[in-house]
Amino acid sequence: MEMITVQQAENIILSQAQDFGKEFIHYDSALGRVLAEDLKADRDLPPFDRPTVDGIAISYHAYEKGIRSFKIKAVQSAGEPSVSIHSAEDCIEIMTGAALDSSADTVIRYEDISIDHGTAHINIDIKQGQNIHLKAKDKKEGEILVKAGQIISPAIIGIASSIGKTTLFVKKLPKIAIISTGDEMVSAESVPTPFQLRRSNGVSIQSVLKKYGIQADTLHVNDHYEEIKKELARCIEEYDVLLLSGGVSMGKFDYLPEVCRELGIEKRFHKIKQRPGKPFWFGSKDQKLVFAFPGNPVSVFMCLHRYFIPWLEKSLETPPTSPLFAVLQDDIDFPFGLQYFAQVKLNINSSGQLTAESVHTNGSGDFSHLAETDAFIELPLEQNHFKKGEVYPIWKYNF
Numbered sequence: 001m002e003m004i005t006v007q008q009a010e011n012i013i014l015s016q017a018q019d020f021g022k023e024f025i026h027y028d029s030a031l032g033r034v035l036a037e038d039l040k041a042d043r044d045l046p047p048f049d050r051p052t053v054d055g056i057a058i059s060y061h062a063y064e065k066g067i068r069s070f071k072i073k074a075v076q077s078a079g080e081p082s083v084s085i086h087s088a089e090d091c092i093e094i095m096t097g098a099a100l101d102s103s104a105d106t107v108i109r110y111e112d113i114s115i116d117h118g119t120a121h122i123n124i125d126i127k128q129g130q131n132i133h134l135k136a137k138d139k140k141e142g143e144i145l146v147k148a149g150q151i152i153s154p155a156i157i158g159i160a161s162s163i164g165k166t167t168l169f170v171k172k173l174p175k176i177a178i179i180s181t182g183d184e185m186v187s188a189e190s191v192p193t194p195f196q197l198r199r200s201n202g203v204s205i206q207s208v209l210k211k212y213g214i215q216a217d218t219l220h221v222n223d224h225y226e227e228i229k230k231e232l233a234r235c236i237e238e239y240d241v242l243l244l245s246g247g248v249s250m251g252k253f254d255y256l257p258e259v260c261r262e263l264g265i266e267k268r269f270h271k272i273k274q275r276p277g278k279p280f281w282f283g284s285k286d287q288k289l290v291f292a293f294p295g296n297p298v299s300v301f302m303c304l305h306r307y308f309i310p311w312l313e314k315s316l317e318t319p320p321t322s323p324l325f326a327v328l329q330d331d332i333d334f335p336f337g338l339q340y341f342a343q344v345k346l347n348i349n350s351s352g353q354l355t356a357e358s359v360h361t362n363g364s365g366d367f368s369h370l371a372e373t374d375a376f377i378e379l380p381l382e383q384n385h386f387k388k389g390e391v392y393p394i395w396k397y398n399f
């Protein structure tokens with residue numbers, strides 16, 4: 001099969017978006033999850049007329065009649081039942097957030113009064129209704145506070161708490177296994193020999209998924225045909241999605257495509273006209289999906305952000321977080337018939353535009369520059385020369 005384009009690969013992958021159902025979870029573990037119900041106000045917001053300052057509450061009618069000195073009848077703190085004013089010459093000392101009684105309609109700050117022997121004197125001109133956050137001004141009981149479909153943010157968790165929603169209905173997440181391969185890759189805890197490396201792909205994929213609330217399992221297998229086959233056969237049964245790294249190119253020990261074929265995992269494509277990530281292999285068995293990323297760390301990062309994350313966001317029906325668009329800050333030449341994803345540092349210029357400064361790296365095996373860059377800028381296949389000032393899509397991993 002001929003190499004396909006980035007667009008064709010994206011279409012194939014996005015056509016496999018799936019609904020994983022819905023579930024209830026506790027709100028304190030809901031950060032990053034997708035809300036599957038509307039959150040509604042359980043009562044008016046605010047639920048009572050609420051002073052926005054500390055001071056005194058009066059009836060404006062008394063002020064209108066010319067009264068400027070008010071006897072302090074009581075002190076009312078937040079959380080206490082409302083205290084009413086019976087006589088026009090009375091006021092209540094009241095604190096921010098207390099429930100104002102309907103007999104008062106105007107609040108004056110401590111800074112604007114003087115208090116002498118239990119009487120408050122108003123020293124400024126005031127307006128009727130000032131310094132009050134009125135009942136139901138923000139939202140009425142039953143009104144929607146947060147619409148379904150949003151990613152649960154810290155603000156949304158706070159709102160859920162305020163309405164007593166300690167259990168939230170959210171979209172279920174796919175069950176994911178991350179399987180890295182490679183005889184030369186040892187664990188982070190080990191001391192590598194001079195010809196080994198500590199592995200990084202599995203844990204970095206796992207960390208990206210955590211942003212979406214996915215707790216993926218990781219495992220590592222050596223480049224051993226039977227070992228890979230045994231683990232893949234087990235994982236394709238137990239998980240919805242397998243994210244593999246390594247073993248998909250031309251090497252003598254690149255067994256993944258052949259193992260998948262033997263296990264009846266149907267190849268949807270192998271190889272895309274792109275750099276990095278050219279040997280990306282994608283397949284499926286029944287509803288289960290296999291994303292087999294090329295082992296080089298930058299290829300893994302690119303394919304994960306360019307293909308898997310959009311698939312996940314489509315499956316969860318949340319608005320895509322990428323691509324954004326940025327203004328290229330340098331000329332780039334790329335004389336190959338591949339779609340080039342250059343690593344860039346993002347910034348915002350003084351006109352408020354997102355800018356992308358290309359950073360020289362040593363190819364897809366150079367993971368050292370992933371921390372110094374923020375995104376891949378996607379440069380069109382049809383061109384070989386890209387000029388400063390041109391605008392292209394970006395797929396961000398930092399920023």
Ligand SMILES: Nc1nc2c(c(=O)[nH]1)N[C@H]1C(S)=C(S)[C@@H](COP(=O)(O)OP(=O)(O)OC[C@H]3O[C@@H](n4cnc5c(N)ncnc54)[C@H](O)[C@@H]3O)O[C@H]1N2
Pocket residue numbers: 180181182184185197198199200201202245246247248249250251254276277278279293294295296297299364365
């Ligand atoms: N004859 C050809 N050789 C290669 C081609 C090609 O077209 N013809 N493509 C190259 C490209 S492009 C890439 S990308 C790599 C992809 O290789 P594999 O997917 O087979 O991956 P491996 O061979 O297993 O490893 C490649 C590279 O990545 C490192 N690696 C692997 N796993 C990890 C890990 N968990 N953490 C960090 N680094 C990892 C590994 O050490 C290798 O250096 O193939 C080219 N070859």
Ligand code: MOO
Pocket residue numbers: 274275276277278279294296299363364365
């Ligand atoms: O294209 Mo390969 O993905 O690393 O360089």
Ligand SMILES: [Mg+2]
Pocket residue numbers: 246247248249250251254295
């Ligand atoms: Mg290889």
